[in-house]
Amino acid sequence: MNDMNDVLKRKNRKYNFGFIDENSKREIRRKILKAVAIPGYQVPFGSRELPIARGWGTGGLQITLSLIGPDDILKVIDQGCDFSVNAVNLKRFIQKTTGVEITEDTLKATIIQTRHRIPEEKMGENQILVFQVPYPEVLRTVEPSEAVTREMHAEMNYSKLWVYLYEEIVKWGEITIGARYPVKVNGRYIMDPSPIPRWDVPKLHMAETLYLFGAGREKRIYAIPPYTRVEPLEFDDFKFNVESFDGKACSLCGSTDTFLDEIFNSETGQKTYICSDTSYCSKVSARKKVSHE
Amino acid sequence: MGYVAVKGGLEAIENSEKLLDFFRLKGGSSPVQVRQIQEQFRLAVDKVVGEGSLYAPYHAALALKQSEGDTIEASFILRAFSSTISRTHYSLPVKTTQMRIIRRISAAFKDIPGGQYLGPSRDYTQRLLNFELDSENKSHIKRFLHESELEYKKLSNEDIGMFPKVVDLLRKEGLVIDSKKQEFEEPFDITREAVAYPLARSGRLQAMARGETGGMLMIAYTSMRGYGDIHPTLGELRVGYVPVYINKNGEEIYAGEVLVTEAEVIARFISKDKTDKPRFTIGYGFCFGHNELKAISMAILDRTMQAEKPKVPAEDQEFVLSHIDGIESSGFCAHWKLPHYITFQSDLDRIRATRKKRGGDE
Numbered sequence: 001m002n003d004m005n006d007v008l009k010r011k012n013r014k015y016n017f018g019f020i021d022e023n024s025k026r027e028i029r030r031k032i033l034k035a036v037a038i039p040g041y042q043v044p045f046g047s048r049e050l051p052i053a054r055g056w057g058t059g060g061l062q063i064t065l066s067l068i069g070p071d072d073i074l075k076v077i078d079q080g081c082d083f084s085v086n087a088v089n090l091k092r093f094i095q096k097t098t099g100v101e102i103t104e105d106t107l108k109a110t111i112i113q114t115r116h117r118i119p120e121e122k123m124g125e126n127q128i129l130v131f132q133v134p135y136p137e138v139l140r141t142v143e144p145s146e147a148v149t150r151e152m153h154a155e156m157n158y159s160k161l162w163v164y165l166y167e168e169i170v171k172w173g174e175i176t177i178g179a180r181y182p183v184k185v186n187g188r189y190i191m192d193p194s195p196i197p198r199w200d201v202p203k204l205h206m207a208e209t210l211y212l213f214g215a216g217r218e219k220r221i222y223a224i225p226p227y228t229r230v231e232p233l234e235f236d237d238f239k240f241n242v243e244s245f246d247g248k249a250c251s252l253c254g255s256t257d258t259f260l261d262e263i264f265n266s267e268t269g270q271k272t273y274i275c276s277d278t279s280y281c282s283k284v285s286a287r288k289k290v291s292h293e
Numbered sequence: 294m295g296y297v298a299v300k301g302g303l304e305a306i307e308n309s310e311k312l313l314d315f316f317r318l319k320g321g322s323s324p325v326q327v328r329q330i331q332e333q334f335r336l337a338v339d340k341v342v343g344e345g346s347l348y349a350p351y352h353a354a355l356a357l358k359q360s361e362g363d364t365i366e367a368s369f370i371l372r373a374f375s376s377t378i379s380r381t382h383y384s385l386p387v388k389t390t391q392m393r394i395i396r397r398i399s400a401a402f403k404d405i406p407g408g409q410y411l412g413p414s415r416d417y418t419q420r421l422l423n424f425e426l427d428s429e430n431k432s433h434i435k436r437f438l439h440e441s442e443l444e445y446k447k448l449s450n451e452d453i454g455m456f457p458k459v460v461d462l463l464r465k466e467g468l469v470i471d472s473k474k475q476e477f478e479e480p481f482d483i484t485r486e487a488v489a490y491p492l493a494r495s496g497r498l499q500a501m502a503r504g505e506t507g508g509m510l511m512i513a514y515t516s517m518r519g520y521g522d523i524h525p526t527l528g529e530l531r532v533g534y535v536p537v538y539i540n541k542n543g544e545e546i547y548a549g550e551v552l553v554t555e556a557e558v559i560a561r562f563i564s565k566d567k568t569d570k571p572r573f574t575i576g577y578g579f580c581f582g583h584n585e586l587k588a589i590s591m592a593i594l595d596r597t598m599q600a601e602k603p604k605v606p607a608e609d610q611e612f613v614l615s616h617i618d619g620i621e622s623s624g625f626c627a628h629w630k631l632p633h634y635i636t637f638q639s640d641l642d643r644i645r646a647t648r649k650k651r652g653g654d655e
Contacts, residue, residue, distance in 0.1 A: 044487030051373035054624030079634050086631050088302040116635040147490045173650035178639030197639045217621050219487050243642040
């Protein structure tokens, strides 16, 4: 049995850079290239088993691990926050297997892996944003079968989705989709932008940054290359709109132009708001402090 | 207090890990030896090697210790471990007629060539809580083993030999429709290739061999109970050790043996047209370890998924195969524990907007 433990210990030390073996990384990179070549198209890939649970960011993680090099600077956020438990856990894992530099600064990172948000600060051409995707199939709401939805995409048959949106308006007077708002990419594929709020959807349009989307459990990779048209679905007489934070401001930094989290103060029972992008929030706070001094 | 809005996620995770050990050990009993789990929690280990898709009973037992007996968690640990091991070979097809059986039964025929062996089975035990186990000690075990070994020696002295397969008897009579004969080629590997439906049979069988027992049982039960009954008869169920060979430069090399469970169900007969003579259809189940419910469920699902026009859930390949993997389903189910503040904030925005449209307060 001691022998066995020795074997296990040796194994622990011998993990490849970025955990995944080089052949698998290459395969994932090829699938990424295909995804970049066909914006918004979901490329199937042989999703690998990771020591992180399925549904916890394994798709994004495989993209990050297959792209990352020793000189990269990594930022991981969950709900916009660098310190959220899952972000911390993914960072621990990536750092353990790569040793790369970690940052909280959006502008300093070369790769940012994210769940549910796009950072408030505008990212540039030399950066990549990797999204964790639970449901890659935008049509799943209207059609449960994967075999059928692939056909619908091939034929650009999106009528069911349009009817769904129309019926929402008839029934509720509003489109009730909160996050995961469907977008049309490069005039061709309709795509699930991952569960980002509608607030972040306009940031997908003609961006300077490469956006990569990974769904580990569902085994799909897709992409929005830089400078690609990305339009949320809307009707001529019923336009897309983002979340409203009218008259509200971040209670920490005072920003009125960011996506805000609603916080219930357990002592006063009052509702306050703070920026969901914690790194941006502390930057603004620090700037204000300096200008006050 | 909240663990996201405030900094300190890392500390919370580290403390949480410590607490796991604390809760495992705080009772103060002597540590469970991995060997004890491997030997005495035999069926839990077998479930984990199957669902973890790695035949490594020692590692499975260790994973069970680490996961405090949670088989899905242990299977997950084993899967993650296996992805760090390079895949050097595919084995040659295993011949289950060469199985060194510990159990073999047929529900189709009373008398089968080679005979029926009940083997280790709880089927005919009464489910009375056995309080004597509470005072089991080493001398009991020693005496019990001494007596049983005398008995067992008599049995193993008989040459049990190799068993013909029950289904082959029907095959010889032309009563069985075989799925298309395939020359052996590299099987479809769902861990390397992206699955698309319809999926090759080798891929279907692989997905089920790795499937989660409870999930497969549940879907198979829908068919057994009424949603598309295939009228199965258990032709044969065998449990035992089969030799595994690999092909190295054209040479067959013995790699060891694995404990497996194999089930074949004979199901509803069909004919191609009105003149064609009807023949039985067959469903096949095979998994690592001693796991009879899984092998039987798999055999039933293998048969239900042969339906040309699926009418019920158990006949729909995509429905069955996309939902039976325990690592995927448990991972996704657990992910609902992750913060969803942003998406929920979006939902709040939508419900308020919709309420406003209906007049009055948000």
